[in-house]
Amino acid sequence: MARLTIKSVSKSFGTSHAVRDVSLHVEDAELVCLLGPSGSGKSTLLRMIGGFEAPTAGSILIDGKDVTAMPPERRPTGMVFQSHALWTHMDVFNNIAFGLRLRRLPKAEIEERVEQALTLVGLTDYGKRMTTQLSGGQQQRVALARSLVLEPKILLLDEPFASLDQHLRERLREEVRDIQQRLGITTLFVTHGQDEALALADRIVVMRDGCTEQIAPPDRIYREPQTEFVAGFIGSMNFIKTTVKAGWSQHAAFSLPVAVQDGEIVLAVRPEALSLVEAKGKGAGIVHRSIDFGTHKIVEIDLVDGIRLKVMTQGNSDWTTGTLVDPVPAAFRAFRENRLVYESAPLSARQNDRAFGHA
Numbered sequence: 001m002a003r004l005t006i007k008s009v010s011k012s013f014g015t016s017h018a019v020r021d022v023s024l025h026v027e028d029a030e031l032v033c034l035l036g037p038s039g040s041g042k043s044t045l046l047r048m049i050g051g052f053e054a055p056t057a058g059s060i061l062i063d064g065k066d067v068t069a070m071p072p073e074r075r076p077t078g079m080v081f082q083s084h085a086l087w088t089h090m091d092v093f094n095n096i097a098f099g100l101r102l103r104r105l106p107k108a109e110i111e112e113r114v115e116q117a118l119t120l121v122g123l124t125d126y127g128k129r130m131t132t133q134l135s136g137g138q139q140q141r142v143a144l145a146r147s148l149v150l151e152p153k154i155l156l157l158d159e160p161f162a163s164l165d166q167h168l169r170e171r172l173r174e175e176v177r178d179i180q181q182r183l184g185i186t187t188l189f190v191t192h193g194q195d196e197a198l199a200l201a202d203r204i205v206v207m208r209d210g211c212t213e214q215i216a217p218p219d220r221i222y223r224e225p226q227t228e229f230v231a232g233f234i235g236s237m238n239f240i241k242t243t244v245k246a247g248w249s250q251h252a253a254f255s256l257p258v259a260v261q262d263g264e265i266v267l268a269v270r271p272e273a274l275s276l277v278e279a280k281g282k283g284a285g286i287v288h289r290s291i292d293f294g295t296h297k298i299v300e301i302d303l304v305d306g307i308r309l310k311v312m313t314q315g316n317s318d319w320t321t322g323t324l325v326d327p328v329p330a331a332f333r334a335f336r337e338n339r340l341v342y343e344s345a346p347l348s349a350r351q352n353d354r355a356f357g358h359a
C-alpha cells in the first residue's frame with residue numbers, strides 16, 4: 001500500500017521538453033492511467049517515477065518520502081515494459097525467481113513466492129517452460145509475475161499489452177485490474193488507447209505536449225472535458241467552428257444560446273447528444289449515409305458548410321441517403337482557445353425551436 005506524490009516535475013532532453021511541470025497525487029490502491037498521443041511524455045513521466053530517468057526539476061515522493069534521487073533498485077516500485085525483456089536462456093521459474101535471489105531469500109521462500117506469482121497470473125505448471133516456448137500473452141504474464149513477486153508498493157506498467165491482439169489485450173487488462181484490486185496495489189498504467197483507459201482506470205491523466213490537460217475519473221473525462229483537446233481525444237465528438245454575437249452562435253445549423261463574449265468559439269456535441277428531425281423546409285443538412293453497428297446506428301450528415309456530423313440513433317429509425325434533416329442537440333459545450341468557456345444545461349424545447357427557426 002502506497003501513496004505517490006509528484007510535485008511540479010519537468011524533464012528536458014536538450015531543447016526538447018518531454019514533461020512540463022506535472023503535479024499528481026495517487027492514492028493508496030488507486031489505478032491511474034496516463035493517456036495521450038505519441039510523444040506526449042507518458043513514458044518519460046513513468047520512467048521518472050521508476051527512477052530510470054532523473055527529473056530536470058521537481059520531486060517525487062512515495063508515502064511522503066522523497067525518492068527523487070533514489071536509484072530504481074532501491075525504490076519500492078516495479079515496472080513492466082512494452083517489450084517483455086525476459087531472459088531467453090532461463091525457464092519461467094528462474095526468470096521470476098531472479099529478483100528474489102538477488103535479495104538472498106531462502107530457497108523454500110523463493111519457491112513458494114514464485115509459485116504464488118505464477119498462480120496469480122494464471123500460469124501454474126508453466127515454471128519449467130523456456131520463455132521462448134510461450135505465446136506473447138504468456139510472456140507478458142511472466143513479465144508481470146516477475147514484477148509482482150518482488151511485492152512492489154507501486155506497479156508501473158508501460159503499454160504492457162501494446163504488442164498483443166485486441167482480444168488478448170482486453171482479457172489481460174481485465175486480469176491486471178483483477179490482480180490490482182485483489183492485492184490493493186497502487187498502479188500507474190501508460191496507454192495511448194482510450195478504451196483501455198476508460199475500462200481500467202479509477203482516474204485518467206490526459207497528457208499533451210508534456211503537460212496534463214485534465215485529471216479526472218473516466219466518466220468525467222468523457223462527460224465533462226475541460227479542454228477541446230480532451231473533448232476530441234476521448235470518444236467521438238462533433239466540432240463546429242462558429243462565432244458568437246449577442247449571446248447566440250451564428251452557425252446556420254447550430255444557432256444556440258452561448259453566454260460568452262462575442263468572438264470565435266468551437267461547439268462540441270457528442271453523437272449521442274444529437275437527434276434528427278426531417279426538415280420542413282430546405283434543411284440544415286442532408287443524410288450522407290447510415291452505418292449500422294447492431295446496438296446503434298451512426299448517421300452521417302453533411303451540413304451546407306461542408307462539416308460532416310455524426311449522429312447516433314437507436315431503434316428502427318431509418319435515415320436514407322439524401323433525406324433533408326435538421327440536427328437537434330440536447331446538450332453541448334463551447335471552447336475558446338482550447339479552454340471550456342460554456343456548458344449548456346439540457347436545452348429546452350423552446351430553445352430548440354428558436355435554434356431551428358421554428359419559433
Ligand SMILES: Nc1ncnc2c1ncn2[C@@H]1O[C@H](COP(=O)(O)OP(=O)(O)OP(=O)(O)O)[C@@H](O)[C@H]1O
Nearest residue numbers: 013016018036037038039040041042043044045192
Ligand atoms: N532519451 C531521450 N532523448 C531525447 N528525447 C527523448 C528521450 N526520451 C523521450 N524523448 C522525447 O520526449 C518526448 C516524450 O516522449 P515519451 O516517450 O515520454 O512520450 P510517450 O507519450 O510515452 O510516447 P509513446 O506513446 O510514443 O511512447 C518525445 O518528444 C520524445 O522524442
